[in-house]
Amino acid sequence: MNAATVDTHCPYCALQCGMGLRPAGPGTGTAAGARAAGAPAAGGPGVEVVERPGFPVNRGALCGKGRTAAELLAPGARLTTPLVRNTDTGVLEPAGWDEALDRVAAGLRRTGAAHGRDAVGVFGGGGLTNEKAYALGKFARVALGTSQIDYNGRFCMSSAAAAHGRAFGLDRGLPFPLADVARTGCVILVGSNLAETMPPALRYLTELRENGGKLIVVDPRRTRTAEQADLHLAPRPGTDLALALGLLHLVVAQGRTDEEFIAARTSGWAEARSAAMAHWPEMVERITGVPVPQLREAVELFCDAASSMVLTARGPEQQAKGTDTVGAWINLCLATGRAGRELSGYGCLTGQGNGQGGREHGQKADQLPGYRKLDDPAARRHVAEVWGVDPDELPGPGRSAYELLDALGRDVRALLLMGSNPVVSAPRAAHVEERIRSLDFLAVADVVLSETAALADVVLPVAQWAEETGTTTNLEGRVLLRRRALAPPPGVRTDLEVLNGLAARLGREKGFPTTPEEVFDELRRASAGGPADYSGITYRRIAEEDGVFWPCPQLPEGGSPTDHPGTPRLFLDRFATPDGRARFVPVTHRPADEETDDAYPVVLTTGRVLSQYQSGAQTRRVAELNAAEPGPFVQLHPRLAERLGIADGEPVAVVSRRGRAVAPARVSGAIRPDTVFMPFHWPGEGRANTLTNPALDPTSRMPEFKVCAVRLEAVRTGGAVETVEVGGSERNPGA
Known part of the structure; x- marks a missing residue:
């Protein structure tokens, strides 16, 4: 170097x-x-x-x-040598690469032979580069012949993706560059704390207000982001759908719809309008706890601006009705003409590093590269031709992420896992850990010995972001190039090298190259003509242009890959539906899958903190970050703390129908009195996802991470507990 x-x-x-x-x-x-x-x-x-x-x-x-x-x-x-489990002692011990890969291939082959190909599962990660995500999907379907593949990005923005597809015909997190946010007139930010989850992005909201724009933040907590808002709406977790419908009701009642836009560029408005009108403001106040005057102020700010945007994140999306909730916010944008126009629109703030690209190229259970559907015969023919296989060899759609994890040890007996730590990150995590422990065989490729890797039969140490070249696709749909800056340590291989070695041992000696640019060139061919078309993007072009926005097709008749400019802004002329019109989808509010009752009278919601990331497997190993936020906590309102009789910093137990977690109390007036918050970055007794509800959205298969019913117990000296009794006024402050 x-x-x-x-x-x-x-x-x-x-x-x-x-x-x-x-x-x-x-x-x-x-x-x-x-x-x-x-x-x-x-x-x-x-x-x-x-x-x-x-x-x-x-x-x-x-x-x-x-x-x-x-x-x-x-x-x-980090890990620098393969580890294999000693069958006599049960201990993970260092091994050579040939031994490790031989054992993985044998474990996968043995399981498939004994129980069928779908008894072998593959679980990927939203941090894998496009090349690795593409190769992993191909490996599952070609080398293993299994339909059982999904990835932790399912837990990121799958509800928004499904709602995008229904309304616009295409899913890209932001259909415009992030810089446009600073230039619009009003932003409604729903369920996102950018100040802690994406701090550099907060500048766009600051610039928005400096430019005279207005910011509305929807969050049950008064976060650092909410403190920047002109208006903070604090609904009860799980009621975002009712809130959006209530705002649309007011838009209609006040005559603020854009009838010209609706007539020219949408379909389905009559049904969506009728559904929204059933959610009158006073009813919405009772459901959400947001006062009617605040609802009216939000409509005024949003509609008075010359341009407006709605941006959602995990808050409204990680619910068993997340697709409908996002759909309601999209309906608000469509009804007011705030979509398909410059400086206006709906967008989703993707969370994971390559959550966007990771699902575009084959990690999801139902998708092929280029965002093609796995059950589409034409898509199967196209991708099969690129892969050099018969379309009939490709398996059909498999299970979604949680359903795959829930099937471990039963229908799915062996698992290859890359770049994920579900023992900490999955909902109902204690159950998922039990399922992982019940596997006949588990192989994990990771950078560190995560809590999940520690349970594996074989652990494969893989290269990190700075040690290999590859592309990612950010929340704007901008395809970027991560360049290799140094060589991996001795004993470490890249994920592409791992897949190459395993494929060869499984009888596929060709088709799994180890050079990232060669994989990307194949990905370009596989994506060509698909919704997420990368065929006009090259490594050289990415480097010269600071990234290229997809879709970017290669023009026909021998055109140069650089002939298409890329697409920074989608939908300005037409939406990606067959008729070019956006579709209203009628939705109605329904309660959370699990409501509070006398036994579990408080709502738990979860999220991230500034200094940690996802399951914490990496950030918990960085001293500076760990010092800033060394462990889990339970944020609760002073009224709850007073009733519990506990001071700030003392331990409190949070109990749901799935388990119990204990962490220090963090008493704060910045949260609703009927709600507690826990970050989800830690294992052990403070593991927040021990508590969360795996109830799934029927369309996106997103689990309901963001709302479940819990009770609080004060942890006394010697471990004794005292249950907190929380009355109706605490459960519904707006009543």
Whole structure:
């Protein structure tokens, strides 16, 4: 590696912030910055993170996770040799790569032979590059012949994706560049705390207000983001659908619909209008706890602006009615003419680093590369031709993520897992851990020994973001290039090399290249003509243009790959439906799958904190981040704390119908009195997902992470508990 700075991108969230990596100088990148299982890292990472001001998304700004991203590259902070479980002692022990791959191939082959191909499952991750996501989907369907593949991105924005497809005919998180947010007139931000989850993106909301625009934040907590708002609406968790319908009711009642837009560019308005009119403001106040005057103010701010946007995130999406909830917010945009126009529209803030690209190219149970449907005969023929197989060889759609995890040890007896930690991140996590433990065989490819990897029969140490080249697709639909800045440590291989080695052992010696650009070129061919068409995108073009927005088809008649400009803004001329019209979908409010009662009188909602990321498998190993937020907590209102008789910092147990978690109380007036909040980054007794409800959205198959019924118990000296009695006034402050 020379002394030049390598332009690349952060390995964490879907902003995919631009950054530079350069050789670490004296006193930088030392072992003090990274720790694995509490032990100091042996040696520094060799590179340090520097700003990259020229990249348009973050313009040089980085959060703490991005600044410290190189710390996990240190050899002592990560896995550097394969591990196999000793069948006599049950202990994971170091092994060579041939032994490890032989054991994985044998375990997968043995299970398939004994129980059928669908007894072998594959579970991927939203942090895998496009090349790895594509190769993993191909490996499952071609090398293993299994339909049982899905990924943790199902838990990210699948509800928004389903709603996008129903309304617009195409799913891309943001149908416009993030920079447009600062130039619109009003933003309704629903269920997102950008100040902690994507700090560099907060500048767009700041610039919005500096430009005279208005910000409305919908969140049951008064977060750091909500504090920036002109109006904060704090609905009871699980009632976002009623809130959106109530706003649309007021839009209609006040004559603020855009009838010209509705007539020219949409269909289905009469049915959606009728459904919305059944949700009058006073009823919506009773359901949500949001006062009618605030509902009216929100409509005034949204409709008075010359342009407006609605942006949703996990709050409304991670519900068993998430698709309908997002659909209601889309209906609000369509009815007011705030879609398919410059500086107006609906968008979803994708969470995981490659949550967008990860689902576009074959990790989801029902999709083929290019966002093609697996049950579409034409799609099967196209992809099968690229892969050199008969279309009839390709399996059909399989189970969604939670359903796949729930089937482990029963219908699915062996699992290959890449880049995910469901023991911490899955809903009803104790049950998922039990299912994983019941497998006949588990192989995990990961950077660190996560809680899930620790249960594996074979653990494969793989390269990290800075040690391999590959593309990701950020929340805007901008395809980006992460460049390799240094070689992986000895003993570490890339995921593409792992899949190549396994495929060869399973009889597929060709078709699984290890060079990322070669895989990307095949991905381009496989995606050509599909909804997510990457065929006009090349590595060189990405590098020269700071990313390329899909769809970007290669033009016919021998056109150059650079002939198509890419598509920063979707739907300006027509929507991606057969008739070019956006579709209203009539939706009505329904309660959460699990409502509060006398036994479980409080609502739990979950989320992220500034210094940790997802299951915490990586960020919990960075000393600076761990010091800032070292463990779980339970945020609760002072009225609940008073009734519990507990002071800030004392332990409190949160109990649901699925389990019990214990963490210190964090008493705050910034949350509703009928609601408690827990972050989900930690294992052990503070594991928030022990409590969460796996009830699934019927369309997206998204679990209901964001709302479940719980009770609180004070943890007394010696571990005794005292149940909190919470009256009706606490459960429904608006009553």
